Amino acid sequence: MIDLSSLAPFASGSNRHCYRHPDDPALCLKVLRPENIEARFQRQAWPKKVLGKARIDDNRQEMRAHQQQAIRKLLAEGRSSLVWAHLPRFHGTADTSLGTANVSEFISASDGASAETLEHYLQRAGFDQPIREAAERFCNWLLETGILTRNLLPHNLVIADRNGQPELFLVDGLGAPTIPDTLARIPAWRKRYIKRRIRRFYLRIHWETGSRNESWEASQKL
Template sequence: MDSTGRATSTAPPEALNLATLIGTGNQRECWQHPLDPSLCIKVSRAERSADLLENALELHYLQHLNTRKLTSQHLPKIHQPVATSKGHGIVVELIRGRDGQAAQTLERMLHSGAISQLEALGLITEMLHWLHKNGVIWNDVNLCNVVVAHTCAGRPYLVIVDGLGGRRYDLRYRLRCKFKFLERWTARRKINQHFPKILAYLGLSDAPPAGSKAASAALPRRATVHH
């Protein structure tokens, strides 16, 4: 600990030196991987060292989804834990926008006017439909936790970059990972619980519930869900 009582970390000699900060959240920072521009490294903020668990949970849940053989354009590819100059981190695919820079969050694109509310609703509904169908838990439903990416043909879609799985590695979390029916039930409950809040944020509170037949029917033909 330092003189203020906060935890500090001393990087081992073989640690990767992080120099380019991509973004900062409440618990973690995202840094450009110094050896591979297609990757980024998520590191818990030094003053929030208790939140090292968030990295471990994200790593565990994405590896759990891999054991379920679930892959999707909506999920980032995760690699492995790594030692860095900022502390222990996890290596994750860096999602980029059409300009080649790190992809922007849906919230930021809405605020800038780069995407309309109705376009955002279509993208959100497409992603939530996939989560609902496959029983994937998005625990922290927030427009800051998804970024807008594009296919080779230029079609936009959302990628969840934070909030998957759970907040604690407790008995409930472990049971959800062990029993698929419980994981699926939790995933659907989270979607139904948070979807009205998303609609209110978009000013579209009269839209159909996510996962419903009406919501699925509202998807444009080009927004086919990818597995």
Template structure:
């Protein structure tokens, strides 16, 4: 019988609509991402009839994340011996395990100097604003996206965490990797991929502006380019 990690008496350190994040009970340097099945079910029932025909796997964030780590850009970098480039702005990924709460994706738990889960970019902006160190960190992160060709969904501040590296802040994408609606053959075309990434970066800067605004306009209105 396969080993199951018991999370029954554990509290998540972070919760989103679709998933919860737990410290691995046997290795505090690892994060376990577990689906919230009740919310996945509710999300599925809100889908149109046509989308329901595609099944629940397309809205299973763990399945989509596993697939995202096998996208062509990441596979090529690893095959070329450039794995460290991949993990420059992504937590190291360790696949999937079984827990008492269901399947969990396992990744590196990014921490602050007090060994607590690192703060999100959203929290940093609320505390520090878009100061010079963070402007430079965002530029390095965006350069990494363009140089590697790694695809993401829209870049949201609560899906990025801030970690101190060599006396400067660096951004790591902890959720939203991959472009599930994009066919693999199209994603492999360099020119198309660069246009797609440039669009994500434009929206990212708009989102940062919106986070720091009075938010009188909704994000949905503000993001229109």
């Protein structure tokens, strides 16, 4: 049992807190926020409630996302370095004082602190050339590997220095939970799906670095 009672999360999302492992700072522990999961569940229409809470359990969905066909195939072929080129290495689960945690690599900045999110970087420095090139490498990696993601949101990507250049790492939003496995195995369909995610990613960056006179949701209706 890993005791997290005296620690503060280094990052938090709507459904999870992220902690550094107290005995191994190279690892990140993602723990569910049950009160938010319950509130989210209660807001849903009754047909969705019938499906249970498992479908909104981010840890469970993340574990399933790591079992997607593209990742399993690459790992079976001994190409793990390609898988983890833009994903934190995944180490399964661990029991903590706050419940079961997903354990993954802690992506750090050069000073050892948590890596800056792409969202924060865009607000601070804009979509400059180094990050444009990093985004291009990340998108090419998606197309090369066939790894499926949800919509690529800047707050779910962090920037780390690798071999003297910035690289993007997807720390949340892996997988496509609403897509049947049979479809995900079709190369042509998978490529179209990924290209749609990439197009939407660049639209989101344009919105993040623009005037933002409208909300992101409203901008999609234009």
